[in-house]
Amino acid sequence: MSLEETTAGYPRTITLSSGTSIELRMITGADRNAILEFARSLPEEDLLFLRVDLTEPQNVDEWIRRIESGQSAAIAAYEGERLVGYAKLHRETARWTRRLGELRVNVSPHLRGKGLGRILTSHIFDIGQAMGLRKLTAHMIADQHGAQAAFRRLGFVPEALLADYVEDGNGKPRDLVIMSHDIDGLTEFVGTPLRA
Ligand SMILES: CC(C)(COP(=O)(O)OP(=O)(O)OC[C@H]1O[C@@H](n2cnc3c(N)ncnc32)[C@H](O)[C@@H]1OP(=O)(O)O)[C@@H](O)C(=O)NCCC(=O)NCCS
Numbered sequence: 001m002s003l004e005e006t007t008a009g010y011p012r013t014i015t016l017s018s019g020t021s022i023e024l025r026m027i028t029g030a031d032r033n034a035i036l037e038f039a040r041s042l043p044e045e046d047l048l049f050l051r052v053d054l055t056e057p058q059n060v061d062e063w064i065r066r067i068e069s070g071q072s073a074a075i076a077a078y079e080g081e082r083l084v085g086y087a088k089l090h091r092e093t094a095r096w097t098r099r100l101g102e103l104r105v106n107v108s109p110h111l112r113g114k115g116l117g118r119i120l121t122s123h124i125f126d127i128g129q130a131m132g133l134r135k136l137t138a139h140m141i142a143d144q145h146g147a148q149a150a151f152r153r154l155g156f157v158p159e160a161l162l163a164d165y166v167e168d169g170n171g172k173p174r175d176l177v178i179m180s181h182d183i184d185g186l187t188e189f190v191g192t193p194l195r196a
Pocket of ligand 1: 046103104105106107108111112113114116117118119138139140144145146147149150151154
């Protein structure tokens with residue numbers, strides 16, 4: 001399916017196993033304030049590990065600019081009018097890495113462990129496939145053990161550990177873990193496949 005056909009399937013409503021109704025929408029400039037509000041509601045611990053500080057309006061504007069230019073694509077999850085999570089794919093443009101996408105998933109703490117991360121990831125995989133991507137990577141701080149466990153369950157495998165590679169929100173050097181998942185599901189994994 002083409003990217004246009006795939007994204008035309010949104011917005012759409014899904015129901016979590018808890019019964020919570022969630023609307024999935026492709027992110028556009030209209031979501032700017034909801035993203036800011038979401039980031040500002042995150043606990044200190046999460047803000048420390050955000051790759052880009054989305055509590056700053058100019059960073060959200062740059063984030064949206066990349067989506068509007070086609071370099072990134074993102075799906076937002078709304079509970080009513082409140083943004084409660086997103087999955088974002090950033091496409092590399094260099095020739096070597098043009099089939100690679102970097103995935104970020106972020107779910108509001110009150111909804112974690114209820115299947116929303118899995119749903120968002122599954123939907124962004126379809127977008128990645130429509131973008132012609134072959135492999136997705138997820139970058140996280142080595143101390144984010146819960147996130148690594150969740151990504152393993154989603155079928156991602158650890159690829160690399162880079163010592164003191166990144167700096168957290170407090171300026172402290174941190175080890176970076178890179179995990180990956182082949183879009184076509186060729187990677188061996190230990191968790192439940194995204195499309196069981
Ligand atoms: C990582 C994150 C996106 C997962 O989202 P979520 O909605 O809680 O995930 P789900 O409920 O869909 O769970 C997906 C799978 O991971 C497992 N899982 C989720 N959190 C886990 C944890 N802390 N420890 C172990 N396993 C976990 C679930 O059991 C599930 O596996 P299963 O379906 O095979 O039972 C969420 O915890 C988050 O937003 N964390 C902060 C941001 C972050 O670190 N993002 C990662 C970097 S991109």
